[in-house]
Amino acid sequence: MKKTSLFLSILFIAGCAQERYVLIPDESGQSGSLSIKPHGKAPVTLDRPHQLSTSGAWGIGKRSAEPGEVKAIWGNSIDAHPIPPKKFTLYFLEGTSELTPESKKELEGVFDEIRKRKVPDIVVIGHTDTVGSQDANDRLAETRAKAMQAELERLGIDPESIKASGRGERELKVQTADDVAEPLNRRVEIQVR
Amino acid sequence: MHNTFLRLLLCTAAVMPVGFASGAADDWVAQIKVSHGIVTIQRDHKSLPGELGKRLKENDIIVTGSNSSVGMTFDDNSMLSLGPNSEVFLKRYSYDPTTYMGAFDALVTRGTVSVTTGNMVTQSAEAMRVMTPEAELQAGKPGSFAISVEGR
Known part of the structure; x- marks a missing residue:
């Protein structure tokens, strides 16, 4: 029951989303972590590769990015990343x-x-x-x-x-x-x- | 009394050269390593072309047009790249290459941005903050993350 409502709320948030945050894994597949503090709402921490969070007027969710989703949204910015030092x-x-x-x-x-x-x-x-x-x-x-x-x-x-x-x-x-x-x-x- | 004054004098003397060094010769904090399409740097109310090799300063605003993107590497090896129609304000950047201590505040006002943390986050997880219109982000551990701010 709780799970269903969480799932629904994530879908709902995604529909009205204005901001998205995602953890990008390095070449070895590892990722760091990211703490997100939305103004006036409960904070969320991402700590798994490709974990994605969407913020909107109704709060903030956390899920795994769909295959291709990261590339579709961030492909251009990721491609412009400099060669690592x-x-x-x-x-x-x-x-x-x-x-x-x-x-x-x-x-x-x-x-x-x-x-x-x-x-x-x-x-x-x-x-x-x-x-x-x-x-x-x-x-x-x-x-x-x-x-x-x-x-x-x-x-x-x-x-x-x-x-x-x-x-x-x-x-x-x-x-x-x-x-x-x-x-x-x-x-x-x-x-x- | 005399002692306190002497100490104050010594401290001032010790601090001065550092202050001059960071102010005058080298206040560049990053360099553009990748640049496609129309990229602009807003600095002191002027618009400058954000071309390959361009050096960046604290308080610069980096803006990309449609079909454009830009990537930059900072003094502490942090990296930031912007997709099309994006805007980032380099609100604060200070870094000590000896101790790896520093502070990095960036404001993402619109578009898509990806971030890889550098030496200062490796040294201290709280060193880097990325602000968006709706949230404040902090890398808890070194790594990469990406942000999109839509509808602004």
Whole structure:
């Protein structure tokens, strides 16, 4: 009885609807959650992929989107979604701004990701391990970031679209004591978006 | 007494450069990555073309015409895209790339909009709010959602 009236009310709301909200799953089929607080009415939370809610003068419902419904309503906006940002981490030889042989190979992947985009912007952040003073590491981190920037520019990336900076030993990937050589901390993070 | 004054002075000194940095050099918060048809940015009572690569600021209004759409990526990697006949007001955007803390308020006044949350929602679920004429939405967990506002 309760179920029937709920079903009817959802149909009714859908007929007069002015707003719709839906959860979109990611590539792996997972979705986040969305809390909806209609003015002066009880809130609703969506927490399953393709769960859809419709608001109208009579309140708010919650159901699964029909096949094709999301594409019919939101197809154009979803198609205009940017390529998601991608992050790379490349590693350096100790005390230098020279990439490890493995990371050198990975640079091609970074370049491919940049080429996929019509208007890429790239953020390069250099890091060091804790060997040496903080000042020296600030300089080394910046040198590493600038070296990557130069490499990307040499490959033909517009310098205007690259931002490079160093964070020294402030943001360790692996927590260590001071003056510890740690290959995983000697890195640059390159974000392509 | 003397101590309090000194502390105040130090605090002011510490805060000042940050204030300048965010105000002057780089107050862009997003960039248009996809643009089809007629897309307009309303900024300071002026209409600007919302073309590919265009940078956006807090308080910009993004408007699409019929058969048009636009997609943008924000500093914290949040993404927003609009279908045809849509309008979104970027009411508030602040973001600290070091701590991932920030605040993002967008107002969807009409049309279809899809949203993917970014670093600031990963850091704190309350950071992003999307307002519509009838409701206030908040992503409880990172992910994507879409909104349509019809009849406005």
